[in-house]
Amino acid sequence: MTFLSDVWYVAWRELIKFFRSKVRVVVTLVQPLLWLGLMGNVLQGFAKAPYVQQMLGTQSYLAFMTPGIILMTVLFGGVFSGISIIWDRRIGYLEKMMAAPISRGAIPLGKMLAAAIQGGIQVLIIVFIATGLGVRFATGPAGILLIVLIAMVFSTILSGFSLSVAVTVKTQETLMALVNFLTMPLMFTSNALFPRAAMPAWLAAIAKVNPVSHAVAPIRELTLYGWNWGAMYTGIAVTVGLALAMALFAQWMFHRATVE
Amino acid sequence: MSVAVEVENLVKVYRGGVRAVDGISFSIGEREIFGFLGPNGAGKSTTIKCVIGLLKPTSGHIRVLGTDVRHDPGAVKRSIGYAAQETAVDDRLTGWENLYLQGRFYHLSRGEIRRRGEEVLKLFGLWERRNDTADTYSGGMLKRLDIACALIHRPRILFLDEPTLGLDVQTRKTIWEYIEKLRAEHEMTIFLTTHYMEEADALSDRVAIIDRGRIVALDRPGALKAAIGGDLITVRFSDAGADLEPLLVSLRGLDGVREVRETSDGVHRIVVERDGDRLIPRIVRLAEEHGVGIHSIRLKRPTLDDVYLHYTGREIREAGGSREELIRTRVMSRRIRR
Numbered sequence: 001m002t003f004l005s006d007v008w009y010v011a012w013r014e015l016i017k018f019f020r021s022k023v024r025v026v027v028t029l030v031q032p033l034l035w036l037g038l039m040g041n042v043l044q045g046f047a048k049a050p051y052v053q054q055m056l057g058t059q060s061y062l063a064f065m066t067p068g069i070i071l072m073t074v075l076f077g078g079v080f081s082g083i084s085i086i087w088d089r090r091i092g093y094l095e096k097m098m099a100a101p102i103s104r105g106a107i108p109l110g111k112m113l114a115a116a117i118q119g120g121i122q123v124l125i126i127v128f129i130a131t132g133l134g135v136r137f138a139t140g141p142a143g144i145l146l147i148v149l150i151a152m153v154f155s156t157i158l159s160g161f162s163l164s165v166a167v168t169v170k171t172q173e174t175l176m177a178l179v180n181f182l183t184m185p186l187m188f189t190s191n192a193l194f195p196r197a198a199m200p201a202w203l204a205a206i207a208k209v210n211p212v213s214h215a216v217a218p219i220r221e222l223t224l225y226g227w228n229w230g231a232m233y234t235g236i237a238v239t240v241g242l243a244l245a246m247a248l249f250a251q252w253m254f255h256r257a258t259v260e
Numbered sequence: 261m262s263v264a265v266e267v268e269n270l271v272k273v274y275r276g277g278v279r280a281v282d283g284i285s286f287s288i289g290e291r292e293i294f295g296f297l298g299p300n301g302a303g304k305s306t307t308i309k310c311v312i313g314l315l316k317p318t319s320g321h322i323r324v325l326g327t328d329v330r331h332d333p334g335a336v337k338r339s340i341g342y343a344a345q346e347t348a349v350d351d352r353l354t355g356w357e358n359l360y361l362q363g364r365f366y367h368l369s370r371g372e373i374r375r376r377g378e379e380v381l382k383l384f385g386l387w388e389r390r391n392d393t394a395d396t397y398s399g400g401m402l403k404r405l406d407i408a409c410a411l412i413h414r415p416r417i418l419f420l421d422e423p424t425l426g427l428d429v430q431t432r433k434t435i436w437e438y439i440e441k442l443r444a445e446h447e448m449t450i451f452l453t454t455h456y457m458e459e460a461d462a463l464s465d466r467v468a469i470i471d472r473g474r475i476v477a478l479d480r481p482g483a484l485k486a487a488i489g490g491d492l493i494t495v496r497f498s499d500a501g502a503d504l505e506p507l508l509v510s511l512r513g514l515d516g517v518r519e520v521r522e523t524s525d526g527v528h529r530i531v532v533e534r535d536g537d538r539l540i541p542r543i544v545r546l547a548e549e550h551g552v553g554i555h556s557i558r559l560k561r562p563t564l565d566d567v568y569l570h571y572t573g574r575e576i577r578e579a580g581g582s583r584e585e586l587i588r589t590r591v592m593s594r595r596i597r598r
Contacts, residue, residue, distance in 0.1 A: 002367050009364040017352045020393075092348035096409075099314055099344075100365035101337040260275065260315055 006102040010110020011117065014084060018118055028118075032126040035069045036062065036133055055197040058224050066130045067147075067219035068192030071212055073126060074119035074151045075187065078158030079179045081115040082166030086175060098258060108254045112159045112247060119155035123148045135223070143222040150236065153243045154215040158183075160246030167257035192216045214238040263326075264290045264417050264449040265311060270320035272306050280306040282473035283320075288451060290416075293443055295464030296453040297564065303473040304453035305345060308421050311451075312342050325416065338366065341410035345421040347402045351395040355386055355405050358394060359412055366413035373412065380408040384438060400431035404438065411442075418442065420452040424459060436462055457564040467564065469571055476571040485562040488570045491536030492560050495528045495543065498553035507550040514542060523569070 018024055040062040046052055047061035056064045085108070088094040097107055127137070127144055137144055166175050187193070189203060190212035196204045207213050217235035221228055265288040272281040281303040288294040296304045309315040311322050313333040322329045324336045349358055359381065363373035381387040384404040394402060403423065410418060423439065424432040440463065442448045454460050460467045461481045468478040477484055497504060511520050511530060516539065519531040532539055536559045547554050560566075 005364065005367065009361055012364075013350065013353065013357075013361055016357065017350075020352060091350075092344045092346035093350060095314060095344055096342075096348040096362075097365060099312055099337065099342045100362065101334045101367070102365045 003103050003106055006106030007110045007113055010097070010102075010107055011114040014081075014111060014114030015117060018114070028122055029125060032069060032073055032122065033129055035072070036066065036126070036129055040065055040069075040133065052198075055195040057195070057220075060135065062130065062133055063135045063224055064195070064220070065193055066126065066135050067216050067223050068190075069130075070123050070126050070147065070151050070219060071154060071192050071216055072187055073122050074155040075158050075183060075212070077119050077122060078115045078155040079162045079183055081111050081159035082162035082164075082175050082179070083172055084111055085163055085166045086170065086172050089170065094258075104255060104258065105251050108160070108163045108250045109247065111163060112156050112250070115159035116152040116155045120148050120152045123151045137223055138226045139222045143227070147219050147222050150215060150219055150239060154211075154239050156243040157211060157239070157246045160243070160250040163250045164246075164253040167254050186210065186212055190216065211238065211242055262290050264288045264292070264324070265294075265451065266321075266323040267307070267311065268321040270307065270310055270322065271318045272303075272310055272315060273318045280473055281310070281317075284470070284473070284475055286468055286475060286478060288417075288449060290449050291443065291447055292465045293439070293450045293452065293463050295460040295467040296451070296470055297455065297457070297460040297467050297568065298453075298470035299455055302470045304455075304470055305421050307470075308342075308419050308451070308453060312340055312419055313337060338413065339415055340417045340419060341413070341415035342419045343403075343407045343410045343421065343423060345425060347399075347406045349394050349397075349402050349406050349409070351397075351402075352393060354391050354393050355381065355397070356390040358405060359390075359409055362409040363412045368413060376412055376414065380411045383441070384408045398431075399427055400434060403427060403431075403435060407435075407438065415448075417449040417451065420450065422453055422455070424454070424456065432456075432459070439463055457568065461564045469568055471572045477567065481564060484564065484567045488531060488562055488567055490534040490562070491532050492562050492566055493530040493532060493536050493539065493543065494558045494560070495530065496526065496555040496557075497528065497547070498555040503550050503552050507547060507552050510546050510550070511543065514539065514546075524573075 043061050043065075047056060047059065047064075053059050058064050085094065088097070094107070098104060124144075127147070131137070137147075139146070162175070162179060165178055169175050169178070189206045190210040191199075191207045192212050196207050196213075199207060214235045215238075218232035218239075221231050225231075265286075267287065268285050270281050270284045271279070273279050284303070284307060286294075296307065298304050306315065310317045310320075311324065311329065313329045313336055316330075325339055327335050327339075329336050350361075353361070356377065359377045360373055363377065368376070378387065381390055384407065386401060386405055386408065389397070389401070394405065397405065407418075407420065407423065420439070424435050427435065436459070439450060439452070443450055450463075452459075452463065464481060466479060467481050467484060468475045469484075470476070477487075479487070497507075508520055508528070511517060516533045516535070517530060518533060519529075521529050521531075523529055530539075530543070540557060540559060543557070544554060
């Protein structure tokens with residue numbers, strides 16, 4: 001019980017700070033609007049061609065890319081969560097938390113939870129905007145709920161990774177460099193924004209194993225088609241598995257970096 | 261008086277091989293204010309962090325209120341409060357939120373936090389500002405909030421690592437008043453580290469002087485001062501050459517002079533038992549007789565500064581000048597930031 005309470009209050013602090021920062025909240029709202037409104041509409045033209053529709057599996061590029069934008073948003077949000085731990089270490093807050101009788105493991109987990117909740121809120125905003133732009137979610141509110149959950153679990157993979165790096169590198173600049181080096185390729189070697197059928201063979205091979213593609217598959221299924229569990233379970237299992245592995249890895253890295 | 265903190269032969273060697281604490285032993289009685297005095301890099305923070313369970317000692321025993329830190333760190337953490345050298349306040353949270361969070365980290369209930377929080381914020385004069393974010397606070401207010409946070413769970417022992425570092429004189433005095441109030445009204449045991457002599461002198465019941473990871477002296481401030489003699493006369497002779505030695509011999513022969521020593525910066529320190537003011541004319545006369553000119557002469561009552569100099573052979577502000585100590589300080593401050 002106290003462990004859950006520790007995790008929650010670590011997350012609580014991050015969330016308060018998130019909502020207090022008006023700029024961050026505004027960016028959270030505007031960013032998906034830009035992505036969907038600009039990119040979605042710009043590329044809508046080429047989705048008129050029948051062979052493109054065949055590759056996309058839908059007539060609307062916007063509907064195809066919405067799951068991709070959902071993952072991209074939580075991905076970019078998650079990778080920044082390591083910054084907070086570097087900051088905490090700098091100002092001595094990390095030490096203050098560790099001097100209190102909380103479980104050490106609650107610190108990285110709480111930060112991951114905060115990133116997941118922020119991500120979940122962003123996903124809801126994206127769903128709202130996409131609906132406004134004409135995307136119809138095939139599975140309705142229940143499907144949207146599952147989409148939000150998958151995206152939150154997915155965000156844990158990235159925040160866990162970011163935290164693991166952050167406890168090792170100790171400076172924000174290094175963390176940012178590493179994280180930027182990874183996120184863009186991760187995004188563009190997946191089928192989040194472009195169909196695999198349109199990729200050259202080597203890229204399609206990468207896209208097949210890319211965790212982003214695995215997470216996007218069930219979300220796309222829920223958005224475009226319906227409750228086809230057969231097409232979703234691999235993606236969900238891989239995402240949950242990776243999230244668990246990353247959470248454990250982050251715990252281990254955090255423990256290793258703070259015990260002396 | 262029962263024992264609050266007991267440290268035996270504490271040694272801490274960091275992973276890089278730096279021996280930050282090198283066999284320290286001391287004990288603190290309940291309701292005592294115990295001061296750790298030493299320059300940066302002397303091992304003060306490392307000792308505190310070992311005692312409160314943030315660092316694992318390389319060897320030695322530590323008991324806090326009878327509990328071994330290694331056996332039950334949780335119990336020790338619950339009975340102590342700690343305010344680190346760097347003021348660890350989240351400045352994007354309000355004063356109250358900082359306090360609330362701290363209370364939650366000590367697993368207090370909402371009601372307990374409300375009652376206790378009001379009490380400590382009022383005690384530290386921050387109640388009116390509790391709903392302002394901490395980035396609007398002054399340095400002194402931040403430090404007070406930090407100490408208030410350390411008190412939310414009613415600890416029996418409070419650890420303050422350099423509580424007034426970087427604060428101006430006025431604010432330091434205010435913090436001292438709060439510290440004294442805590443002991444007087446709340447019966448707390450307080451362990452504080454400082455490299456300000458006046459601070460150790462003004463607050464502590466007993467002071468341990470720590471240098472290069474060892475305790476070189478430990479006693480009441482008064483006793484430490486008495487140990488180095490009554491008054492202190494410092495004389496700077498102008499270029500004396502060969503005439504100086506016979507003069508020093510006669511000075512040592514003067515009635516009431518305990519010791520004459522030359523310090524590293526060429527000043528002679530004459531320790532006298534009492535009435536240093538009456539000795540000055542005689543010193544001047546002796547110097548004239550030996551043909552040695554006096555550049556300046558000064559009389560002062562001993563302070564902990566002199567005690568520090570006496571035990572370590574260095575002034576506290578010049579301590580830490582050697583290369584080895586520079587590295588030690590650097591390694592240590594890196595630790596602290598981690």
